[in-house]
Amino acid sequence: xxxxxxxxxxxxxxxxxxxxxxxxxxxxxxxxxxxxxxxxxxxxxxxxxxxxxxxxxxxxxxxxxxxxxxxxxxxxxxxxxxxxxxxxxxxxxxxxxx
Numbered sequence: 488x489x490x491x492x493x494x495x496x497x498x499x500x501x502x503x504x505x506x507x508x509x510x511x512x513x514x515x516x517x518x519x520x521x522x523x524x525x526x527x528x529x530x531x532x533x534x535x536x537x538x539x540x541x542x543x544x545x546x547x548x549x550x551x552x553x554x555x556x557x558x559x560x561x562x563x564x565x566x567x568x569x570x571x572x573x574x575x576x577x578x579x580x581x582x583x584x585x
Contacts, residue, residue: 497551517569532556
């Protein structure tokens with residue numbers, strides 16, 4: 488039962504991350520995005536994966552951790568892309584923030 492509840496938790500988080508990635512990609516800005524938050528989430532998923540591997544609890548739950556981690560890593564890539572776009576806009580505007 489514990490694995491089922493853990494999977495439900497991971498799926499709930501997992502469904503929200505793609506929406507966040509899409510929103511961040513469409514916005515084309517890193518404003519409102521927190522790098523420390525993204526890194527904290529990545530650290531949590533890595534810790535969860537390591538815990539599963541170290542305790543030998545290799546099951547379908549591990550797949551949910553890995554999928555969520557992959558989506559959050561994609562979010563990290565979009566964040567750095569958006570930082571680059573923000574810098575480019577700033578340079579094009581002569582350093583003026585619009």
